[in-house]
Every structure is written in C-alpha cells, then in structure tokens.
Amino acid sequence: MKYPLLEPGATIGITASSSGVKPELHDLLHQTSNRLRTQGFNVIYGDTVWNQHKSTSAPALVRASEFNEMMLDDDINIIIPPWGGELLIEILEYVDFEHIPMKWILGYSDISLLLLAITLKTGIATAHGTNVMDLRGEFSDPTTAMWLPTLSTRTGEAIRQHSSLNYQKEWNFNDPSPSIFHLTEPTFWKIISQASVNIQGRLLGGCIDVIRHVIGTPYGDVQYFQQTYIHNEPILWYLENCELSTTDLRRTLVQMKLAGWFEHCSGIMFGRSEANQPFDGYTVEDVYTELSNELKLPIIYDIDCGHLPPQNTLINGAWAEVHVEADGTASVTQYFRP
Template sequence: MLYPEPIKPGNRIAITAFSSGVPKACHTRLDIVLNDLSKRGFHVVEGQCLRDNQLHVSASTELRVAELMAFLLDDSIDVIMAPWGGEVAMELLPHLDWQQLEKAKPKWLMGFSDISTVLSAISSKLGWATCHCTNLMQLALNQTDDLTANVFTHLATSIGSEFKQNAATHYEPQYADYSQEPNAVFHLTEPSCWKVLNTNRFNVSALEFSGRLVGGCLDTHMVLYGTDYFAPYNRLINEFEPAIYYFENGELTATQYFRALQSLKLKGAFKHATGILIGRNIAAEGKRGDGYDDLMALNQALGDLEIPVLYDVDISHQAPNLTIINGAMANVKLIKGMGEITQKLI
C-alpha cells in the first residue's frame, strides 16, 4: 500500500466538487466548514469547481477533470476533499491521466457516497490508500460525536500504527437541510447496533475477522466491479490476502439492492473475503407493496455465504460514519452486539 503522509496542522487541503457542487442556498454552510478547516490549522485551497450546481454537477466534465488532475499532480497539496457526493463522478474516470498520476505524491482523498467512486479508482489504479468517511459539509467543529470529531485524528495515524473505533450508539434518520440550518449538527436519536445476517453460522456474541478493507457506495461499485476502477486485487490487495468488503446503499430499491449484491457475488467478489460490512440502509423506507424489503433482499443475496455479514454498520447516508481506510488491514469484532474495528496502516 502507498499511504499518504499522516495529516497534520499546516497541511494544504484542496476543495473541489468533482461530482455535485454547492448551490448558493448552501454557501453559508460551506463557508462555515471551510473556516473550520482553517481553525483546525489547515491551509484551504478552494477550487473553481465548487460553488455552483447545474444538472447534478459543479461544472463541465472538462473543467472538473482539469481541476482534479491539477490538485492530484500538485505535490504541495496534502489532502483533497469534495463538499459532498452526487451522481456522476464515474464520468471523470476515463479522462484522468493515470500515467501522469503514477508519478504524483500520494494524497489523502476523503468522503463517501459518489466520492467513493473516485476513491476506489485511485486505490485500484494507483495503489494509494484512500479514506471513506464523513463528507466535508458534515465536518463542522460543532459536530462532536466520536466518529465524526475524530476523522482528522485518525488520519494523523503514522504508517505502521493503528487506530480503533467503536460502533455508534445512535444514528440520525434524516439529515439536515443546510440551506435552512447552516449550523446544524447531527440529531442522533435512533438506537444503533451492528447486526449479524447469517446468525445460524456464527456465534454472534463473540465474532471476529480480519482482512484488508475495500468498498464504497453500492450504487456505483456494483457496476464498476471487474473494471480497472474497482479491481481490489489489482493494486490494493495481494492475491493471497483476505479482504473485508464494505458497502452502503444510497438510492437502490429493495429489488435493485438484491441484484447489486447478487451481481457482486456472481462475479466472485467475495471469493477471498473474510467478512462483509453493510451500512445502514437509507433507502429502507422504499418498500414494495408486497412487503419485500431491504433486509429480505440482503438475506436473499448474501444469507448463504460462509463468511460473516454484518449489517446496520456505521457506513451510510445516515450519520455518523466510520473512518475507513481503503487498503488498511482491519480487525473487526462484535462482542455482545457491540461493534469494534481496528485498522493498521500496513
């Protein structure tokens, strides 16, 4: 693995919306989180592809590619962040100059949802560790839950060292409207607990497995798997090493959810996996009239696997989110319903 240098005060963080941009109604929130980065001691470099959003994107494909490439090749930049996800980051992938990027200094790329599309491509094509975590627009200093508040602390971990996170006790069912509440924090009101899908095969009171982490938003990863842009055993994981896959569902209905997971299974994605982590499902409310829901879909697709499948994990559009390093060696424990994950940067 090629790990970027640990994050520290004084680092330069470039902000560019290579997927959806920020409309004017949310600029107050954007200014808050950018100012909070400065208060944390970082130097903020604001891109041109950021403060607009037309037809799902911040700017044209050409402009977004050019700006992302410029930041990736600028070795004075230490971190690249987008404000939030979006819809069509996938369109950038074939336009990036991957040969030039092979010569660049590894940088931390951070975020989730459609941002994970680019994270997986960078990890698969370049072998860089990338960070699936809370998006920039949620990283205000007034957000104090442990998982969110410690993102930059975890990314300050030195190469060869490790950090541990415990499962959240509560989650937020619906996210805030930043155009109406620019200073909003998470409302973590619903009890949260990691659950085991295939309980008939494992001791759910004391479950443990290890492997290198890989995954992202299921909506895009289901179609990227098998391409150069999501090829875990290309540059990310040695062919003899185990993997832990993690996925979260952004918009898929129950039947689409089943097809996505079943497709990955049929393609052999889980052949060398020791376990799978499935995030809370924000699309769970979209149930069919016949009663078929996301949990039925999950069980139908993955319930027969001989490896542990944990669901309702803190990886989703329902905050808070774990900080997950693509390529890190992880150890996952579930002890009497309490989840724990330790990641070592090796």
C-alpha cells in the same frame, strides 16, 4: 499498500468532482473554511465548488482537470470534496491514475467511486468517511471526529474506532445542531445468524449504487488489486445503499458475486439505509441472509457507514479487525500495514 499521512497545519483542497454548491448554499462553504482554519488547517477552494448545473459542478473534463491539478499541487496535502452527487463516473477516464501522489482523499457517496478506483488501480489507500461540509460545526461528534487521528496514523501503526452511541435518522434544518448531526436513534450493529463475530481482512467498499457501475471496467479490477497489492489476502467489504430498492440491491450483489468481487472474501458489512424497505414482503434481512448462505460468509449490517451519519472513517486497503458484540456495540481496528 501505501498510506498517505496527514500532518498538522495541512492544506485542504476542496474540489467538486461530482456535485458543486449552489449559490444559495455558499454560506455553508464559508462556514466550513472558517471552522477548519480555527482548527489550524489552510483551505484552498477549486473553481468547481461554487457551481452546480444539471447535476454536476462542471463538465467532466473540467472536474477531472481540477482534481488532477490539486493532486499534483505540492501545497495541497489532502482533498475533501464538499459532498457527493450523481455523475462522478464521468471523470474516471480523465483522471491521471499514473501520477497519483501519496495524498489522502476523503469522502463518501458518489465520491466513493473515485476512492475505490484509485485504490484498486494504484495500491494507494483512500479514506471513506465524512465530507467537508459536515466539518463546519462547532464540534464533531466522537465518531465523525475520528477522521483526523485516523488520517494522521503512520504506516505500520494501528488505530481503533468504536461504533457510535446514536445515529441520525433524518435532517432537521430548522433546528441547527452545533455538531451538524441530530443523533437521536440508538446505534446497534447487527449480525446475520450469529450473536457476536470477529472478522479480519483488507477493507474495500463504498456506496453500492455507484461502485457497481465499474464492474467489468478497468476501474473495477478487484482481482488485479488482490494479486498485485495485497497478495491475495482476504477482502472485508463494506457497502452502503443510498437509493437502491431491495430487489435492485439483491441484483447488484448477485452481479458482484458473478464478477468475482467476493472471491477471497472474509465477510461483508452493510451500512444503515433508509432505502432498505420491503418489496412484496422481501426484506433487506432476506437479502443479507441469502447472500450469507450462498457465500458462507459472516455479514454485519447497520454499521456506521453511509447516508445515516455518523460514520466511521474506513481506509480502503488497510487491514482491519472488526469485533461485534451481542449487545450491538462494535470496534474496528485498522492496521496501516503495507
């Protein structure tokens, strides 16, 4: 595994590989760049960021070309898209995977598909965490703020993050928060069939809604990644559900199992989700219990990951030790080891 390094005074490239920003929201972009510059960063916006039409910022080839250009631009040190979207999968065939440099890419939601594909194909670590729009506040909550020290961790070093105290259940745009999020609900990491748990493994994951679509493609070859880059060390999956129904979540997890994604796996972690509603009495806890019994693996859920912020910054490819206590508190220690 290879890990980029974020240095002080870095230049952030903002490109919309999925959805861009409509004109009525451009002020949020200006707020974001102003805030980042006060923190010592430089900011470069791509042309795609300022547009949004029919579910994307631009045609797939345009989005991919801008991403490739920013990745190869030595003056840009990290890429953080404005947010996710719907159709990032369209750009994968145009991404220049053969010339991916050592540069952090940070994001979640639809962006997690790009993150996973890059790590699987190149062995370069990518960062699942906050989008750039959520860094425009006067300050960041302690969980979100860990993106910076995490991406500043050097190869061979380790960094520990903790579960949040509270999470945001819903957006309240009529009452803006200095830290962007309204963290009102107590956080409690849960475990299937155990009181506490310790799990170790190489982190991989993302938004299950989108990463499932590369199963069986050149962009989702988990076995190649295991054999080539982590030498068959166990994988610790983290997954978050944005919009799948409970039954569709179950179908997708079965597909992942049948495709071999859970071979050499040490455990699975699931983020909080508003989509986890019962279907005909069938609950998401039923899904997790069935999967745990089938795979004989520990399953942790309601972790700080996904569309109910805040989020831990999870590094695809890093070795992680996850400890969850019976009281719902947790720690994630990530080792940036080759």
